[in-house]
């Protein structure tokens with residue numbers, strides 16, 4: 001349905017998402033205004049086209065720019081290196097601060113509270129085992145705008161941790177319920193509907209997320225996502241690498257089996273940033 005709609009020029013993203021690389025890109029000639037996206041629009045199968053999006057300049061000097069520039073170091077400083085394995089030191093360096101996992105982000109009671117809120121909404125839907133875009137198997141999903149006060153506090157904490165100041169988070173939060181047999185194939189989230197940062201909570205099960213470079217498929221990084229952790233992908237990790245969640249049979253991290261049970265993810269994204277007026 002929406003697949004391929006994001007194939008135009010990408011929206012601009014902040015360079016802090018690239019780890020501070022300076023601008024080499026051209027300003028985009030047109031802006032893909034974010035429309036109303038069905039959650040299916042979030043996923044695009046590769047190949048995609050938005051490498052330049054990660055290299056575009058910030059809107060201009062000022063406090064927002066300074067705050068944003070300081071943000072990447074702060075936001076992922078709690079990441080756990082043991083939860084990340086890269087194909088080599090080059091990839092590890094390139095994705096440092098761009099792909100990270102925070103174990104224990106949720107307490108047990110917080111996970112339970114989110115689960116109590118989500119279960120009735122998910123139960124109304126059927127697991128799908130053959131999705132139209134082929135990117136995902138054995139899942140049901142929804143988007144939620146209204147949350148209990150307790151959940152709102154958790155989501156605020158996610159946003160405060162993951163998003164740079166001044167960025168507009170999408171008001172709808174994506175909830176994805178993967179059956180034990182479910183998995184997500186390699187894809188890149190639509191650049192039309194989602195900005196430079198993807199932040200996801202993992203409920204009920206640990207899993208392995210694999211990032212693979214679109215340009216050099218031998219470059220990869222595995223992230224171990226423990227139950228109750230938060231992961232953050234941004235910049236190159238979001239634009240230049242596909243991400244996937246491995247199926248149970250293939251769910252190994254550093255040679256160790258990571259049993260995949262039913263898993264619910266709660267994913268916060270931000271809006272693509274419109275280009276500065278010329």
Ligand code: OGA
Pocket residue numbers: 042043176184189200243245265267
């Ligand atoms: C997606 C996706 C990852 C997750 O829905 O696009 O990549 O953590 N989900 O469920």
Ligand code: MN
Pocket residue numbers: 042043187188189243
């Ligand atoms: Mn995705």
